[in-house]
Amino acid sequence: MRTNYFGSASSFALADHAIAWEKEAYDVQPRYTYPASDLIDTLLVLYFTNVHPTTPILHRPSFERSVAEGLHLADPQFGGLLLSVLALASRYSKDPRVFVDGDASLSAGWSFYNQIWILRKKFEPTIYEVQMYCLLTLYCTGISATHISWLYLGIGIRCLHQRGEHQRKGCGGGPEDELWKRAFWSFIALERMVCAFTGRPMSLQAEEYDLDLPFEVDDEYWDQGFTQPPEKPESQLSYFLADLRLCEIWGDAMRRLYAPKKLKTRMGWDTLGGEQSSVATFDSRMNDFLDSIPPHLRWDPDSPPEDDMFFDQSVILHLTYNFILIAIHRPYIHKATVLAAPSLSICATAARTILRAANMWLSKLQRIPLPNLINPVFVSGIILVMNMLATKCVGLEKNKDISLVGSAMEILKVAESRYHTAGRLLDIVREVRSFYGLFHPPNDHPDSFNAESVPGSSSFESTNESTSTPGLFLPNIHDVFYPQHEQLFQPVADSTLPYDQSSGPRPGMSIEQLLADTERPDATKSIFGDELMSMWMAVPTDVADISGWDAYIESRNGPDVNWFPSFPQTFR
Structure with a gap:
């Protein structure tokens, strides 16, 4: 069966039956080297x-x-x-065989990744290749040249287009079709995350694809007619479908709120009325999404899911939701409009929520963070620094936010042992914080990450390898690189510094409600002094733009100051 897809306007559609196209019988094949079977089993x-x-x-x-x-x-x-599976899994392994030269933690999985061939000639893409491009994209979000992840993402999407997997099929429904659906929707979700991180345009818009969602059925029930048993209604795939609904909002928000100026002007999105309408629309969609989350994935910090997998999914979904809230509102926090004060308040609240949830995630699971956790943590730390500058908060409220910024730095420090990007983001947060003198309380040195000095932290005994759970990232891996830590991650305790919840944004609160609670429409003018306004306006409009922060830090310190000594200039 032919798998090529050509639109009706294509000349290939006309020539397809007129010319006999034949592939060559010979094509050079790669010769891969695989690790020992015991390591393969462990990494799987x-x-x-x-x-x-x-x-x-x-x-x-x-x-x-x-x-x-x-x-x-x-x-x-x-x-x-x-090999792409092994490369990704290596980031969670302590086995010296996954490292280059046996001891370089940042090289985890590189020996597997570096073998992989891409762009086969003369053959149609297979499901294995498309899945491989997806996993290579994930792996490359953690290397020094992160832009490569966007390129792998594009290759995978073009392969899906070539096969017509973006269109609903008139027949099928078997395991192979389900694999292709999962592949396509995985690229949809991954593209939103990667493009938000790199600041690059998306290639798949909602109106350009039309196909069914994957079945909400666990892997082990595919041979039972794709039917989830009634006695086990809580499917592992519920997270994926919920995340796809969230990614649809995310994609629309990035397209509209971060559109080029020419498009915004043509569509009327850059007027005050257009901006308010856009934000209100997305706020409404986000509130509707909250109501659609399955019960076993709803996040309650006082009663989180007991199952590790559902806990993992619930936290990541919760982080993504709040990260998208920040993405919706952060374009307006620099502007002297009625949207500035409420947008900053919403962003700050979402940032606090992200850091508290990430804190719980790492303290429970004790493993290297996923890529879709690292960027929200970085952005949240930056948002809280900006919020403290803008609102000039003092006392317990300021100390609590400073502690949360410290928590963001602690999380990024844990992640930097396996992700180049995490170390770079940590340096940015540290320098931005130091610019404005927002250090931890006196008993916490600003450049120290000694877990014993963190209030409320608990000790952790290294787990014996023979009795450890294979799915966990073992703490003694981290000891090689951070011997001062007894535990991979110890949460920053901030429960002694409560916030006043009687004011400010609340979960599900719309921009209209927040505007109504704002005392004056021009309240933004009261939260900036002239000197602070000048400093504030120099901050990158997109707080997730790493190159923008590079330029900002350079402008404040001079071009000869290298704040990122661990990264070569070519990758900055």
Whole structure:
């Protein structure tokens, strides 16, 4: 069966039956080197524990069966997919065989990634290749040259377009069709995350694809007619479908609120009325999304899910929701309009929520953060610094926010042992904080991350390898690089500094409600002095723009100051 897709206007559609197109019988195939079978087995467990719950592009039973049967030895495309799985899983492993030279933590998985061939000639893309591009995108979000992740993302999307996987099919419904659906929707979710991080345009808009969502059925029930058993209604795929609904809002928001000036002017989006209408529309959609979250994925910090996988999914969904709230409102916090004060308040509240949830996530699971946690933590830390400058908060409220900024730095420091980008983001938060003298209380040195000095932190004994859970990232890995830590991550306790919840934004609050609570429409003028306004306006409009922060820090310190000594200039 032909799998190429050409639109009705294509000349290929006319010539397809007029010319006999034949592929060459020979094509050079890669020769991959795989690790020992015991390491493969261990890394597969780590992958399906740490990555699969939030990126379910694979079908676990069939994938593990294919590995056991040795398909990677016979099929180079499946071999490339396996290597990409091993590369990602290596970030959660302490085995010295996953490191280059056996001890460089940032090189975890590089020996697997560096073998993979891309862009085969003369052959149609297979499901294995498309899945591989998705996982390579995830892996490259953590290397020094993060822009490569956007390129892999584009290759995968073009392969999906070539096969017509963006269109609803008139027949099918079997396991292979379900794998292609999962692949397409995984790229939808991943593209939103990567483009938000890199600040680059999306290639898939909602009006350009039309296909069914994946079945809300766990992997082990595919052979039962894709039916989730009534006695187990809480599906692992519920998170993925909820995340896709959230990503649809995210994509629309990025397209409209971060559009080029020419498009905004043409569509009338850059007027005050257009901005207020856009923000109100997205706020309403976000509130509707809250009502649609399945009960087992709803986030309650006082009663989080007991199951580790559902806890993982619930936290990441909660983080993504609040990160999108920040994305919706942050373009307006610099502007002297009626949207500035309420938008800053919403962003600050969402940032606090993100950091508290991330704090709980790491303190419970004790493992290296996922890529979709790192950027929200960075942005939240920056938002809180900006909020403290703008509102000139003092006393307990300021100390609480300073502690949360310290928590963001602690999380990024944990992540930087495996992600180049996390170390760079940590440096940015540290320098931005130091510009304005927003340091921790006197007992906490601003550049120290000694867990014993963190109020309320608890000790942690290293887990013996023979009794540890294979899905967890073991604390003694981190000891090699951060010997001052007894625990991979110890939460920053801030419960002694309560906020007054009687004022300010509340969950589900719309921009209209917040505007109504604002005492004066021009309240933004009262939160900036002339000197602070000048400093504030120099801050990058997009707080997630790393290159913008590079330029900002350089302008304040001079071009000869290198705040990122661990990163070569070519990757800045």
